[in-house]
Amino acid sequence: MSAIEARGLTKRFGGLVALDGVDLRAGPGETLGIIGVNGAGKTTLMNCICGLYRPDAGDVLVGGERVTGQPPHVIAHHGVGRTFQVPRVFRKMSLIDNLLVPVLDRPASDSELIGRAEAMLERMQLIELRHNYAEELSGGQQKLLEMARMLMPDPAIVMLDEPFAGVHPVLCKFMIERIEETARAGKVVLLISHDLTSIYRLSSRVMALNQGRVIAEGGVDDIRGNPAVIEAYLGT
Amino acid sequence: MASPSRAADSADRIYFTLVALIGGALLAYFAAVPVLGLNVAFHFYLMLWITMASAFNVASGFAGYMPFGYVAFYGVGAFTTAILVKKAAFPLFLALPLSGVAGLVLALLFAPTLRLSGIYFGIVSLALAGICRLAITNMPEEITGGSFGLQLGSRAQPLQSFYVMMAVMVLALATILWLSRSRLGKALRATRDDAEAADMMGVNVPLVRLYGWLISAFFPAVCGGVEAWYTNVVDTETAFNTLITAKTVIYAVAGGLGTVTGPIIGAVAMVWLDELIWRQFPLLNLLILGVATVILVLFLPRGIVGTVLRRKPHWRRYVP
Numbered sequence: 031m032s033a034i035e036a037r038g039l040t041k042r043f044g045g046l047v048a049l050d051g052v053d054l055r056a057g058p059g060e061t062l063g064i065i066g067v068n069g070a071g072k073t074t075l076m077n078c079i080c081g082l083y084r085p086d087a088g089d090v091l092v093g094g095e096r097v098t099g100q101p102p103h104v105i106a107h108h109g110v111g112r113t114f115q116v117p118r119v120f121r122k123m124s125l126i127d128n129l130l131v132p133v134l135d136r137p138a139s140d141s142e143l144i145g146r147a148e149a150m151l152e153r154m155q156l157i158e159l160r161h162n163y164a165e166e167l168s169g170g171q172q173k174l175l176e177m178a179r180m181l182m183p184d185p186a187i188v189m190l191d192e193p194f195a196g197v198h199p200v201l202c203k204f205m206i207e208r209i210e211e212t213a214r215a216g217k218v219v220l221l222i223s224h225d226l227t228s229i230y231r232l233s234s235r236v237m238a239l240n241q242g243r244v245i246a247e248g249g250v251d252d253i254r255g256n257p258a259v260i261e262a263y264l265g266t
Numbered sequence: 267m268a269s270p271s272r273a274a275d276s277a278d279r280i281y282f283t284l285v286a287l288i289g290g291a292l293l294a295y296f297a298a299v300p301v302l303g304l305n306v307a308f309h310f311y312l313m314l315w316i317t318m319a320s321a322f323n324v325a326s327g328f329a330g331y332m333p334f335g336y337v338a339f340y341g342v343g344a345f346t347t348a349i350l351v352k353k354a355a356f357p358l359f360l361a362l363p364l365s366g367v368a369g370l371v372l373a374l375l376f377a378p379t380l381r382l383s384g385i386y387f388g389i390v391s392l393a394l395a396g397i398c399r400l401a402i403t404n405m406p407e408e409i410t411g412g413s414f415g416l417q418l419g420s421r422a423q424p425l426q427s428f429y430v431m432m433a434v435m436v437l438a439l440a441t442i443l444w445l446s447r448s449r450l451g452k453a454l455r456a457t458r459d460d461a462e463a464a465d466m467m468g469v470n471v472p473l474v475r476l477y478g479w480l481i482s483a484f485f486p487a488v489c490g491g492v493e494a495w496y497t498n499v500v501d502t503e504t505a506f507n508t509l510i511t512a513k514t515v516i517y518a519v520a521g522g523l524g525t526v527t528g529p530i531i532g533a534v535a536m537v538w539l540d541e542l543i544w545r546q547f548p549l550l551n552l553l554i555l556g557v558a559t560v561i562l563v564l565f566l567p568r569g570i571v572g573t574v575l576r577r578k579p580h581w582r583r584y585v586p
Contacts, residue, residue, distance in 0.1 A: 080466055081466075082462065082465075082466065101465065101470075103465050103466070103467075103468050103470050106465075106467060106468035111467075112466060114463070118460050118462070118463040119459075119463075120456045120459040120460060120464070121460075122455070122458075122524065123452070123455050124582070127455070130449075130452055131452060131464060131467050132467040134449040134452060134453050134468070135468060161580070161582060161583055163579075166579075179467065183468065
């Protein structure tokens with residue numbers, strides 16, 4: 031059984047078909063890279079999976095359970111975490127408080143949760159800034175904070191939307207290592223990126239989208255030489 | 267370097283010590299006002315505005331709403347107390363909590379508007395306050411007293427109402443102090459900063475917002491009831507006066523939204539300034555106060571406490 035599965039997901043915005051019958055499945059420990067040019071439907075796919083958008087057709091299953099149409103906070107409780115293309119941290123909250131938000135409903139004591147949040151910030155090399163407001167961080171640090179926040183509730187499925195966009199190469203390398211650790215921990219990683227080098231390095235499987243449709247899916251080598259993918263990217 | 271958790275424990279100790287010392291000193295001061303022969307009316311209204319600004323802070327500073335019709339809760343609370351006492355012969359100490367309940371009921375009726383945000387919420391809130399005022403104005407004269415309002419007769423007890431106002435203020439501040447450190451408070455702040463992201467992080471946004479809204483509605487309703495008791499008279503003109511909302515917003519913003527101390531310091535500073543200006547320029551006090559508010563907002567857009575905490579980030583752990 032797949033940890034996450036999408037069946038025939040379709041999403042329209044007026045006359046625009048953003049997703050057109052997309053199927054997706056991924057199991058524990060697998061990193062599925064999702065590539066495509068701007069407007070291909072990558073972020074829309076994530077938004078449908080996490081409940082931000084209600085799909086017009088199709089289903090989303092998490093751990094075999096249908097979650098289509100559920101509000102985002104319910105889907106989050108099924109173990110789905112995500113980051114955003116442009117960081118959406120809680121700007122006027124401290125880094126510690128940012129990390130506590132996804133675990134507020136946990137039965138653990140406050141001091142236990144704060145200990146976990148501090149350990150997570152340590153892992154992301156943000157511990158010295160733990161009492162700063164999130165708005166005081168640089169763009170790259172906000173991306174790290176988002177990743178830490180996503181990992182706090184120990185989700186089974188992590189969705190990363192352009193984690194390397196606008197990030198310094200040194201920080202990029204650090205993030206790649208964290209993503210590899212996450213996959214090794216047995217989580218499903220859905221990774222959207224325009225940085226094909228990172229995608230090819232991290233992904234066990236790649237799915238290419240174009241105009242809302244899956245145009246290719248398979249191993250890294252299959253995708254790299256796929257004529258449909260080359261045409262979609264280069265227009266030749 | 268001390269481990270983060272140990273440093274947090276030490277910060278907590280300083281925080282609670284500061285809260286206990288400052289809270290205790292303030293409590294002792296207010297309790298001594300009648301004994302020391304200080305101006306009881308001034309201090310009654312100071313406590314009332316501290317409570318109003320602090321409760322408003324929950325809706326605005328914590329949850330991110332700007333309810334321009336905040337006076338509705340105050341007005342409904344005032345009339346609930348007056349009607350229950352005058353027309354239904356309820357004892358005052360039962361009528362006052364019931365005025366808070368009336369505020370909660372009104373908040374539940376307004377709850378669908380929590381789906382709105384920004385200026386749209388503000389405008390709808392203002393309109394709903396106008397509807398409340400019209401509804402009470404048009405109720406039968408036997409109930410609301412018509413244009414003359416209701417007089418509570420021989421029930422005026424300035425000293426008792428002073429201490430009841432003090433109890434309400436303490437309850438409000440204790441609630442908001444708890445909220446600021448609670449999980450609900452963190453969830454509220456997250457929805458204020460980015461409701462969609464909070465939702466995707468597992469926060470039940472509508473429910474959390476409703477809790478915050480109810481807390482924010484209860485205290486102004488009780489304030490309205492206590493003030494009705496203190497002044498002994500209630501009419502729609504004063505109970506639904508838009509200046510009540512305006513002053514509440516100004517005091518909270520002046521101190522700094524989103525902190526517990528901000529609205530307290532804002533209310534103390536501005537009520538004192540208001541009193542000072544009123545004594546010197548009784549005809550121009552609102553004009554001068556308006557100019558002072560504009561200057562304050564221009565130079566301290568985050569309010570007094572907000573600006574200090576911006577410049578001294580390490581104080582954030584100790585200042586509620």
